[in-house]
Amino acid sequence: MPKRNDLEQKALHFVINTGFKGVLQSELWRELDASSREGSRVAIKLEEKGLIRREKELQGGRWTYRLFPKRMPASIESIADCPCLLCKDTSRCDPTTTISPKDCVKLTEWIITLGENDPDALSDDGLGDDDALGDDSLAESMDPR
Numbered sequence: 001m002p003k004r005n006d007l008e009q010k011a012l013h014f015v016i017n018t019g020f021k022g023v024l025q026s027e028l029w030r031e032l033d034a035s036s037r038e039g040s041r042v043a044i045k046l047e048e049k050g051l052i053r054r055e056k057e058l059q060g061g062r063w064t065y066r067l068f069p070k071r072m073p074a075s076i077e078s079i080a081d082c083p084c085l086l087c088k089d090t091s092r093c094d095p096t097t098t099i100s101p102k103d104c105v106k107l108t109e110w111i112i113t114l115g116e117n118d119p120d121a122l123s124d125d126g127l128g129d130d131d132a133l134g135d136d137s138l139a140e141s142m143d144p145r
């Protein structure tokens with residue numbers, strides 16, 4: 001049986017690779033050759049660390065959990081058309097000045113298109129619906145510097 005930390009790492013890696021589809025807990029433990037008891041412990045640990053989300057799901061008349069990553073690694077493709085990359089105001093853009101990601105129409109429109117193209121992109125994986133357009137922390141995280 002693999003050590004728990006190794007198992008946590010492998011489990012997290014596997015869950016992240018399932019993306020927005022997630023994976024049933026039982027499938028994951030089969031894949032990692034772990035017992036369901038050990039697997040449940042690891043899933044709870046990963047959830048407590050804020051790395052995954054567990055959602056109850058009925059499968060074949062039995063309740064189980066589907067595991068989803070809380071954060072997805074960013075890909076170059078996902079930001080390739082971000083307006084900040086080619087913006088002439090990048091060097092002056094700052095959340096504390098008048099040219100700010102907080103009020104930027106171009107950035108706001110780009111974020112909206114992300115949500116239209118992939119509704120899950122703005123779900124509770126870090127860009128919750130409440131955060132998508134009105135929260136300063138999102139604007140600050142988009143600060144190009």
Ligand code: SF4
Nearest residue numbers: 084087090093101104
């Ligand atoms: S947030 Fe700033 S850098 Fe990005 S597009 Fe708007 S003004 Fe330009």
